[in-house]
Amino acid sequence: MLKSKFRLRDQDDFQKVFQKGRSTANRQFVIYVLPKEGQDQLKIGISVSKKLGKAVVRNRIKRLIREALRLNLSSIKWTGDLIVIARGPVAEMGYQEVADSLVHCLKKAKVYEKALTEDDSKGSL
Numbered sequence: 459m460l461k462s463k464f465r466l467r468d469q470d471d472f473q474k475v476f477q478k479g480r481s482t483a484n485r486q487f488v489i490y491v492l493p494k495e496g497q498d499q500l501k502i503g504i505s506v507s508k509k510l511g512k513a514v515v516r517n518r519i520k521r522l523i524r525e526a527l528r529l530n531l532s533s534i535k536w537t538g539d540l541i542v543i544a545r546g547p548v549a550e551m552g553y554q555e556v557a558d559s560l561v562h563c564l565k566k567a568k569v570y571e572k573a574l575t576e577d578d579s580k581g582s583l
Contacts, residue, residue, distance in 0.1 A: 464531075466503035466539055475503070475539045482567035486548050486559040489567045493538040500534060502527060503541040510549045519544050519556075526557035536569040 466472065479492035494501075504523050506516040523542055527534075534540075548556060564570035 464500060464502055466501040466541065471501075471539060472503055472505075472541060475541050479539070479541075480567075482563060483545075484559060484563045484566065486545050486551070486556070487563045488543040488545065489563050489569075490541040490543070491536060491538060491567055491569055492540075493536075497537055497539075500531075500536050501539045503539070505541060505543045507544070510544060510546060515549055519548050522548075522551075522553050522556045523560065525553070526560045529557070530561060530564070530570070533570055533572055534564060535571045540569065 466475075475490050475492040479490040481488055481490045483489070504520050506519050508516070510516060510519065523544065527542070542560070548559075551559070561570060
């Protein structure tokens with residue numbers, strides 16, 4: 459679960475990111491990013507429209523997105539605000555598909571860098 463210090467909750471903060479941030483999208487997600495001076499960490503907001511289904515479906519989508527972000531948090535190189543908006547196809551996707559699509563969109567937004575593992579760092583010797 460994403461810790462509360464990483465969450466963006468205030469309506470005004472969401473509006474600032476929508477108005478002043480830049481967006482990137484694929485078929486499943488839209489990502490808005492806004493750099494913030496003086497903020498040394500990432501703050502994430504998640505938005506799922508009522509058009510995607512009833513509360514049970516929307517909450518499941520949010521849980522999948524939160525878990526995918528939590529597991530990839532060390533690879534997200536961004537200090538500022540980030541908002542993830544789920545689109546229609548996400549409602550029928552499983553966890554792995556959601557995670558792969560989200561990583562693809564983060565890479566497109568240029569906020570994702572693959573962290574080096576021990577195996578990667580040993581390869582140059």
